[in-house]
Amino acid sequence: MTDRAVAPLLAGVTIVEISRGVAAGYAGRLLSTLGAETILVEPRDGNPLRHEPPMLPPTNEASALFAYLAAGKKSVACDFETPAGRAELSTLLAAAEIVIHDLRPEERIRLELDEEGLRARYPKLVDVSVLPFGAFGPKAGWQAEEINLIHASGEGFLLPNGLAAERFPDRPPLKVYGHFAEYQGGVVAALGALSALIGREHGGAESVDVSVQDAALAVGAFALQRLGDGSLEHRRTRSFKYGGVLECADGYVELLTLEERQWRGLVELMGRPDWMQDPALADSLERSRRGAEINRAIRAWALEQRTADVVAQAQTLGVPMAKYASPAEVLSGAHERARHLFQPVEIPGADRLPMLSAPFHVDGAAPTLKAGPPRLGEHQHLLTSRRRRDQPAVTAEVS
Incomplete structure (x- = not known):
């Protein structure tokens, strides 16, 4: 700038x-x-x-x-x-x-x-x-x-x-x-x-x-690409395997982990819990298969976090995360x-x-x-x- x-x-x-x-x-x-x-x-x-x-x-x-x-x-x-x-x-x-x-x-x-x-x-x-x-x-x-x-x-x-x-x-x-x-x-x-x-x-x-x-x-x-592949997306199934909108202690954030480095950053952000050290989760396909299980753990963790703190830490670690801000917060x-x-x-x-x-x-x-x-x-x-x-x-x- x-x-x-x-x-x-x-x-x-x-x-x-x-x-x-x-x-x-x-x-x-x-x-x-x-x-x-x-x-x-x-x-x-x-x-x-x-x-x-x-x-x-x-x-x-x-x-x-x-x-x-x-x-x-x-x-x-x-x-x-x-x-x-x-x-x-x-x-x-x-x-x-x-x-x-x-x-x-x-x-x-x-x-x-x-x-x-x-x-x-x-x-x-x-x-x-x-x-x-x-x-x-x-x-x-x-x-x-x-x-x-x-x-x-x-x-x-x-x-x-x-x-x-x-x-x-x-x-x-x-x-x-x-x-x-x-x-x-x-x-x-x-x-x-x-x-x-x-x-x-x-x-x-x-x-x-x-x-x-x-x-x-x-x-x-x-969605159009998947339709061409023979898969019809629906609002019940259109979501990230894990991540997406997360509720925190004082609001909501959005989490995205499409790349391997972003997953590794998320592991660090969450304090390297034992369940994330499972060697099988090093495979992105296995993470997708176990997306619901991973999301339950991420959501439980997020409920204990404050939006400003967790977003700042996430961005430092290269994890795409942002807060859902009010209009007043956007202006300021x-x-x-x-x-x-x-x-x-x-x-x-x-x-x-x-x-x-x-x-x-x-x-x-x-x-x-x-x-x-x-x-x-x-x-x-x-x-x-x-x-x-x-x-x-x-x-x-x-x-």
């Missing part, structure tokens, strides 16, 4: 974002945090995520989700259904490098924003579509919410698992909290936009079609502070609050949030400034 100033990777790149959902919004957020000027084009009554709970105190008028997704962006209000609104949007697109949207195929045609039309009018514009099931194929017109996508990707079928499945065997399949699948779609869309932007220098602009279902399917790659954590992951931003209708800049570093430094979320139409002046920039110069003829 370094505190030196790093020039934003996407400085000088302009993105137009037309989003209603989390996936397209997160793609724009990631690229904005990398330095792009991301212009969020909203309907006159605002992006629907502005009203998505939970709402932030003290006024309860600011959506926490929208505040996070829109941080650093600029807002322009525009009515696409009118010729004037479409002309305003055209002004922005003409000056942009990338457009990210979640418009359904029939909407794109009606609004004259279909792939062929965009390519004809804006030959250098990278077009990124992010839809639940993609823009092509039999499901292109299907709508879906997060709960549909988490189950359509197979992940819902596998939850809860591990310790939760053991303790609550009768629970139905569960949705991961929040917008897990849609965030995966946003990551893929951002990467697709970057790839197309790089490729534009060699072969012209491209259109990127992202399916959130496909993006979330990639998370369960091991030494790791998060050292990496400058949270930055204070102004949120209209709420207080100045810490916000995650990005879950990564660039050249050893945390990306900097340019601002908090914008007010609706706060940057309406961009329509005029872009129009002036794009107007061709007029040269008078001399007769």
Whole structure:
């Protein structure tokens, strides 16, 4: 980690974002945090995520989700259904490098924003579509919410698992909290936009079609691989042979021991008990066969440990282990502070609050949030400034 100033990777790149959902919004957020000027084009009554709970105190008028997704962006209000609104949007697109949207195929045609039309009018514009099931194929017109996508990707079928499945065997399949699948779609869309932007220098602009279902399917790659091998994973069986979630005296930790060196570190961490000295356990296959027996011993030991102490010792010994932290602990954590992951931003209708800049570093430094979320139409002046920039110069003829 370094505190030196790093020039934003996407400085000088302009993105137009037309989003209603989390996936397209997160793609724009990631690229904005990398330095792009991301212009969020909203309907006159605002992006629907502005009203998505939970709402932030003290006024309860600011959506926490929208505040996070829109941080650093600029807002322009525009009515696409009118010729004037479409002309305003055209002004922005003409000056942009990338457009990210979640418009359904029939909407794109009606609004004259279909792939062929965009390519004809804006030959250098990278077009990124992010839809639940993609823009092509039999499901292109299907709508879906997060709960549909988490189950359509197979992940819902596998939850809860591990310790939760053991303790609550009768629970139905569960949705991961929040917008897990849609965030995966946003990551893929951002990467697709970057790839197309790089490729534009060699072969012209491209259109990127992202399916959130496909993006979330990639998370369960091991389950898909085992399905190909003839084994159907189920939430009752999807767990590490030993390790996973462990209850400690003051909370929970997660333990992972996939490699031989990690097993040896765990032996040291637990104080080299006699049962772990069994020569047969030197064989990883034998450990897998006796996973339930090993786990009973590990869980009994973990109940006597305190999370902070055991995690610190584990990391010293090279054992992958981390604590399940509360939100307050995450904000105050030494790791998060050292990496400058949270930055204070102004949120209209709420207080100045810490916000995650990005879950990564660039050249050893945390990306900097340019601002908090914008007010609706706060940057309406961009329509005029872009129009002036794009107007061709007029040269008078001399007769």
